[in-house]
Amino acid sequence: MIEQMMRNFFLFLGENKKMTKLAKKYGLSLGASRFVAGATLEDSLDALRKLNKKGFSITLDHLGEFVDNEKEANEMTDHCIEAIEFIDKHNLDSQLSLKITSMGLDISRELCMKNMRRIMDKAKQHGVFVTIDMEDHSRCGVTLEVFKELKQEYDNIGTVIQAYLYRTIDDLNELDEYQPRLRIVKGAYKEPEEVAFPNKKDVDQNFKNLIQIHLLRGRFTSIATHDDEIIRFTKELVKRHNIPKDQFEFQMLYGIRPERQEEIIKEGYNMRIYVPYGDDWYGYNMRRLAERPANVAFVLKGIMKK
Numbered sequence: 001m002i003e004q005m006m007r008n009f010f011l012f013l014g015e016n017k018k019m020t021k022l023a024k025k026y027g028l029s030l031g032a033s034r035f036v037a038g039a040t041l042e043d044s045l046d047a048l049r050k051l052n053k054k055g056f057s058i059t060l061d062h063l064g065e066f067v068d069n070e071k072e073a074n075e076m077t078d079h080c081i082e083a084i085e086f087i088d089k090h091n092l093d094s095q096l097s098l099k100i101t102s103m104g105l106d107i108s109r110e111l112c113m114k115n116m117r118r119i120m121d122k123a124k125q126h127g128v129f130v131t132i133d134m135e136d137h138s139r140c141g142v143t144l145e146v147f148k149e150l151k152q153e154y155d156n157i158g159t160v161i162q163a164y165l166y167r168t169i170d171d172l173n174e175l176d177e178y179q180p181r182l183r184i185v186k187g188a189y190k191e192p193e194e195v196a197f198p199n200k201k202d203v204d205q206n207f208k209n210l211i212q213i214h215l216l217r218g219r220f221t222s223i224a225t226h227d228d229e230i231i232r233f234t235k236e237l238v239k240r241h242n243i244p245k246d247q248f249e250f251q252m253l254y255g256i257r258p259e260r261q262e263e264i265i266k267e268g269y270n271m272r273i274y275v276p277y278g279d280d281w282y283g284y285n286m287r288r289l290a291e292r293p294a295n296v297a298f299v300l301k302g303i304m305k306k
């Protein structure tokens with residue numbers, strides 16, 4: 001009950017535009033560095049190299065929330081292009097993740113597509129794979145449409161499906177003709193009961209179901225979770241069906257359960273770490289706190305250090 005209240009509180013804070021702008025002004029503080037590699041790409045390089053050296057693949061994400069004008073959308077696009085060039089220049093084993101609202105989706109679909117094609121052309125040129133993150137349910141349909149359109153032009157693109165949405169099973173079936181590489185997650189936004197399973201038990205069961213269907217269809221699957229039970233289920237499933245290790249990977253967020261991340265690599269599985277960077281860390285951090293209010297301790301430590 002208290003946990004649920006805290007979860008709602010952090011999700012509410014994370015969606016607050018004024019707080020986002022304030023937090024940006026104060027720079028990388030409030031314990032953000034535990035979950036964010038650095039304020040710039042150069043600042044993040046050491047952390048990225050360390051991860052690759054340990055055997056982790058990476059997906060880089062330039063943080064940004066609430067882009068509501070064309071100038072900001074174009075700047076966010078430039079950041080993605082810069083990240084692609086950076087990955088290639090430093091020979092990093094890394095993909096790119098992005099949110100299409102950052103590329104201008106809420107301003108116009110046309111602007112978003114123009115920016116996405118700029119990114120995808122560069123990504124193709126440098127051999128970098130791009131994943132479109134999934135945002136809140138109101139943008140799920142349009143995100144999948146954008147993905148489908150781009151997938152017909154580029155093969156180095158994937159997207160995300162969320163186990164908490166009722167619609168996702170149908171989406172998975174409709175997406176299959178595109179032979180998509182999909183990241184499957186529980187879902188990070190505060191969603192109403194009309195669209196999302198309110199109980200964790202149902203979300204977890206749906207998560208397992210989606211993983212099984214996608215893997216057994218022979219599609220590449222990224223299982224993005226810190227949940228030991230889902231990880232156990234996946235390991236057993238791939239063993240039972242002789243699914244090769246290059247058809248799936250586990251993914252976790254930078255700074256969350258780092259010891260578990262290393263154990264999974266040592267067991268011989270592929271593990272990709274989602275690494276956010278940039279000064280717009282606020283909303284991202286609030287969602288991490290909502291998932292696990294125990295992380296508040298890290299944030300408080302960050303404040304004390306200031």
Ligand code: FDA
Nearest residue numbers: 133134160185186187188224225226227251252253256274
């Ligand atoms: P959950 O939060 O239920 O945690 C399960 C268990 O994991 C806990 O009971 C605990 O045992 C353990 N655990 C979790 N956090 C821990 C911690 N900090 N320390 C110790 N143990 C911990 N969402 C979205 O909506 N769109 C997206 O595009 C993405 N993309 C994405 C990429 C990647 C790589 C990841 C890992 C996640 C996302 N997400 C996401 C977020 C996702 O939807 C979800 O909110 C979080 O992953 C949290 O859910 P879990 O599956 O980890 O399980």
